[in-house]
Structures are given as structure tokens and as C-alpha cells.
Amino acid sequence: MKSIIKIENLIFEYMGEEDQEPVKAINNISLDIEEGSFTAIIGQNGSGKSTLAKNLNGLLLPSGGAIYVNGWDTKDDEHIWDVRQTAGMVFQNPDNQLVSSIVEDDVAFGPENLGVEPKLIRKRVDEALESVNMGEYKRKAPHLLSGGQKQRIAIAGVVAMRPKCIIFDEPTAMLDPRGRNDIMDIIKELHEEGITVVLITHFMDEAVRAERVIILNKGTVLLDGTPEEVFKEHELIRSVNLDVPMAVELGAKLRSRGIKVPEEVVTIEEMVEFVCQYK
Secondary structure, three states: OOEEEEEEEEEEEEOOOOOOOOEEEEEEEEEEEEOOOEEEEEOOOOOOHHHHHHHHOOOOOOOEEEEEEOOEEOOOHHHHHHHHHHEEEEOOOHHHOOOOOOHHHHHHHHHHHOOOOHHHHHHHHHHHHHHOOOHHHOOOOHHHOOHHHHHHHHHHHHHOOOOOEEEEEOOOOOOOHHHHHHHHHHHHHHHHOOOEEEEEOOOHHHHOOOOEEEEEEOOEEEEEEOHHHHHOOHHHHHHOOOOOOHHHHHHHHHHHOOOOOOOOOOOHHHHHHHHHHOO
């Protein structure tokens, strides 16, 4: 499949205090993100995952190496809007993305800046709000909405720009469990519609819903593969002070008691199915 994002020997350094060495947040990472895929990137605080996310659409620029989005170099000023239109970004705090006093105006903000025709903007706004189940709130004030509803509006604002890829930087971190599940359902639906999804998260039970999981540790790739391939390395994951999904934890405990739970069981749904069929 075609790669929509190519990361080649990426290095990113934050400047340190005066007379101090720069801090290397990302250290020589090379990855390809295939078009239409769903990739979760996880890691501890300070592992480089959010720094990587901001490099993917040009909010931060590499200290070394390069990132190509749909063939455009993120360091190329002439194509930075092409990069950002291709790879939209949803942040942890939706308040950072809400710019208007009316929901539909907020969702229209991105397409307007792209020069989309007004009639087409109206259509895009309606479709984007329906895609996140917020159509009935289009004339409401964003500041009156709940945290989960605000995050849906932030996602709709990106969807209305019609990006090929959406990068979600810990979009559920500020939500309660029900709100997190609702946002994850929306993310899954967007992926099923053909949008490439890159999900930055520290919730393992969100990462396990992706097709591919990448674990970062101290700015490098620790593990990269399907959820089944990655989470069977639960001892290695714990060694870098990360948790594993609940189903993986339960499976390990059952195996220690002689119950042969397949390593491929990594989601709650798969564990329920195994338990129901177990004799």
C-alpha cells in the first residue's frame, strides 16, 4: 500500500537552558504510515509521542532527518498548507481548537481558510457534524457544551477540511470513561470511512483497537507491530513502566494458573468470547 507519511531518520531536539545541551526528544526514528491504516502510538510521558505527533503535520520541524506527508517535505514552506490539509490534527484540549461563538461557525473555520466555496462549506459543516453525532448542536455556543461534546466539535472541524489523515494527540485524556468510549467509536468510524488515523494515547485499551501499535521509549521505537504481536511482549512493556491492556493482564494471570489463554487475546471482547467457549 501507498505510504501517506514517511519518517526518515527523524531527530528532534528541544533547546536546553543557557549553557546546557539540547534535549533529544526523538532519536533517529524511521517509520512509514500506510494510507487508510489505523496506527496507535503509546509511551510514557517524555517518550516523544506528542513531539512526534506535532512533527507529523509541521507544527514542529525536524532537527535532523525528514518527514514527508503525501510526498511533501514538512520543512518546505511552500507546501506547509498542503501538509496540514492532508494531515489534520486534533489536540488533547478541545478548547485550544474552538475559535467561534457558534458551533457551526467553528466547524466552518477551517474550510473557509482553505478557500472552499460557501455552498460547499455548508454541506461540509452539516456532514462533519452528523459524522460526530452533533448536528442538533450546530447553533449552540461551544462554551456551554461538555468536554466530550467540545472534543466532538473539534473533530468535526478537522473532518470538514477533508484531510486524508487525522492525527489525534491524546484526544480522550481529559474525558471520563463514557466520553473516551464515545470518541473512540467516532475515531473507529472515521477510519472505516477510509481516513488514515494516527492515535497518540496512554490508554492501552484504546491502543488495542488499532491495526498497528508503536511503543516509544526515550525517543526511540521499542516495539512495532499488530496489537497481538506487541502486547504478547508484556514483560518487556512492563520493564519500561507501562501497563498492558486489561485483557492481556487477565490472560497472563490465567496462564499462570494453567489456563491456556491464547496470546492473541488482547481485547475485552476477545476475552469474553474465550471465557464463554472455555471448557
